[in-house]
Amino acid sequence: MTDPLSLALARWLAALDWSSLPVRQRELAALRVLDTVGLLLGGASTQASSIARAYAQRQGAGRAAIVASAQGTAAGWASFANGVAAHCWDFDDTFPDSVVHPGSMVVPTALAVGEEVGASGADVLIAIAGGYEVAARLGSAAERRLHHRGFHASGVFAPIVAAFVAGRLMRLPPEATASAVGLAASMSGGLMAFLQDGSWSKWLHLGWGNHGGIVAAGLAAEGFRGPVGALDGRHNLYAAFVGDAPPDLEALTAGLGSEWRSEIALFKLYPCAHVIHAYIDLALKLRRSLGIDHQQIRRISLKVAPWAVPIVCEPVAEKTHPATTMQAIASLPFNIAAAFADGSVCLETLEDASRARADVCALAARTDYEVADLPGFAGELTIETTDGLIHASSGEAAEADAERLASKFAALAARALAVDQIDRAIEDILAVADAPDLSKVAAVLRDAQAR
Numbered sequence: 183m184t185d186p187l188s189l190a191l192a193r194w195l196a197a198l199d200w201s202s203l204p205v206r207q208r209e210l211a212a213l214r215v216l217d218t219v220g221l222l223l224g225g226a227s228t229q230a231s232s233i234a235r236a237y238a239q240r241q242g243a244g245r246a247a248i249v250a251s252a253q254g255t256a257a258g259w260a261s262f263a264n265g266v267a268a269h270c271w272d273f274d275d276t277f278p279d280s281v282v283h284p285g286s287m288v289v290p291t292a293l294a295v296g297e298e299v300g301a302s303g304a305d306v307l308i309a310i311a312g313g314y315e316v317a318a319r320l321g322s323a324a325e326r327r328l329h330h331r332g333f334h335a336s337g338v339f340a341p342i343v344a345a346f347v348a349g350r351l352m353r354l355p356p357e358a359t360a361s362a363v364g365l366a367a368s369m370s371g372g373l374m375a376f377l378q379d380g381s382w383s384k385w386l387h388l389g390w391g392n393h394g395g396i397v398a399a400g401l402a403a404e405g406f407r408g409p410v411g412a413l414d415g416r417h418n419l420y421a422a423f424v425g426d427a428p429p430d431l432e433a434l435t436a437g438l439g440s441e442w443r444s445e446i447a448l449f450k451l452y453p454c455a456h457v458i459h460a461y462i463d464l465a466l467k468l469r470r471s472l473g474i475d476h477q478q479i480r481r482i483s484l485k486v487a488p489w490a491v492p493i494v495c496e497p498v499a500e501k502t503h504p505a506t507t508m509q510a511i512a513s514l515p516f517n518i519a520a521a522f523a524d525g526s527v528c529l530e531t532l533e534d535a536s537r538a539r540a541d542v543c544a545l546a547a548r549t550d551y552e553v554a555d556l557p558g559f560a561g562e563l564t565i566e567t568t569d570g571l572i573h574a575s576s577g578e579a580a581e582a583d584a585e586r587l588a589s590k591f592a593a594l595a596a597r598a599l600a601v602d603q604i605d606r607a608i609e610d611i612l613a614v615a616d617a618p619d620l621s622k623v624a625a626v627l628r629d630a631q632a633r
Contacts, residue, residue, distance in 0.1 A: 184431060186410045186415060187414040187434060188410050188411075189410055190431070190435050191316055191438075195243040196353075198311070198439075206442075206613075210311070210314075211310045211349055211614075212614045214288070215293075215310065216587055217449055217587055218285045218289035219289075220590060222268050222592075223598040223630050224597050225594075225596050226250040230385050231263070231385075235249070235267070235632075245257075248260050249267050249598075254297075256288070256298065258294075258392075259330060260297075261295070261344065261393060263389065264389070265286050265287065266292065266388065266389035269384070269387075270382075270385040271453045272512075273450050273594075275449045276447065277444075277446060278448060278559050280321030280325060281329060282317055284317040284343070287336065287340040288309075288343060289310060293297075293306065293623060296346045303614060303621070304365060305350075308350070311444075312347070313347040317343045320343070320434070321335065327425075327426075328424065330422060331423065332375075333374065334372035334374055335373070336372070337371055337387030337391060338371065340390075340394075342419075344392045344394065344395020344398075345359070345395035347395070348400075357492060358402045361407065361408040362403075363413065364409035364412040366395045366408075367408075370423070377493065379508030380508035381508065392397065395422070414431055423451045451590065453529055454527065455466050457487070457494055457561075458518075459559060459580070460560055461521075461563055463515055467575060468565060470525075477541070479565050480548065480568050482518060483549075483550055483564040484562065485553075485554070486553060486578075493512060500513070502543060504516050510531070510532045513546070516537070516543070528593070559579045561578075588608050588612075592608070603629065607622075610622045
């Protein structure tokens with residue numbers, strides 16, 4: 183009899199070891215830690231992160247580090263606070279086929295549980311590499327249909343992925359991890375309702391999902407039973423959330439260990455919805471090549487994939503004049519206008535003063551779109567300048583290499599670390615690909631000062 187999907191993935195994850203982990207996966211795990219720790223440092227001073235951190239601290243002391251806090255707490259609460267901090271700028275990596283953000287669920291969970299149970303650095307990195315792979319495969323079965331039905335895909339998968347990661351680090355038998363996944367699947371959720379008013383439930387989805395996955399693993403370790411068929415049996419997650427028949431088990435487990443589908447995860451270079459990135463790249467390219475000022479642009483026309491329209495293009499008034507950070511993060515017209523106006527899109531772009539700029543909002547209002555069948559995170563952009571000339575460009579979002587990720591980390595870390603700490607932190611984190619010692623990461627989180 184074929185194993186249920188949760189058990190098949192748990193068996194594979196339990197068997198992973200450092201010696202057989204491909205060099206590329208070790209390198210990616212280090213980059214993923216670097217990216218997520220940078221996001222924790224950059225997000226620590228936000229109001230959402232401050233509230234989540236204070237709430238977690240009130241739950242009692244423990245061994246797991248919380249960003250910008252000298253007081254540790256239990257792993258579940260540390261991963262809760264750190265999950266909120268990592269996701270609160272929407273600057274975390276993405277799987278383009280599912281729009282799932284793996285970094286904010288996998289890395290905070292692995293760091294917190296690893297510290298609580300005293301796991302080795304190699305074990306933590308194995309859990310990160312394996313957690314990404316599980317997230318990639320589970321997310322691919324839903325494609326982008328969760329968003330179409332009004333669910334935040336990361337909120338749906340965060341508890342499940344966190345349960346896999348926690349189970350691996352707690353060294354649970356595969357059967358217990360599968361039971362934890364069954365429990366975690368009943369914690370899945372997350373509505374896209376935040377798009378209407380720019381509220382913060384989106385950030386909560388990741389933190390709460392991490393917390394739920396760790397609680398599920400802890401309960402399963404004590405013998406609390408969960409449905410091992412929650413992913414592919416009767417009344418399974420996909421049938422409930424997507425509305426289709428359960429995914430093909432063989433397709434989701436084919437090539438495990440030899441085919442790393444998680445390599446498609448894209449790091450972000452701009453703090454906004456990932457589907458916007460290609461358009462920002464195109465806008466910056468045209469700005470440089472033409473040497474134009476944004477006041478010289480009469481009109482911007484975009485081609486946008488149909489699934490992205492309700493997320494980043496509609497309603498028009500909200501997208502052209504975003505009232506909140508969340509609304510700016512999810513606005514294609516606003517970010518394109520800011521790219522043409524400033525030659526960059528960064529955290530400062532999201533601040534109150536930037537969102538209120540009349541020139542940027544006016545250019546956003548001169549932006550229109552049409553629906554087009556575009557692959558991945560591709561974009562097409564055309565501008566008409568005041569001299570009547572038309573300029574068009576198209577392409578995929580740029581990929582981030584280690585150098586650009588280090589620059590991103592430095593910019594984010596400057597919000598929480600002293601200058602002399604930043605380069606040392608980058609060096610220490612990237613070194614774990616060859617010497618898996620993550621003890622200094624917790625020190626970085628505890629030394630951070632929210633500003």
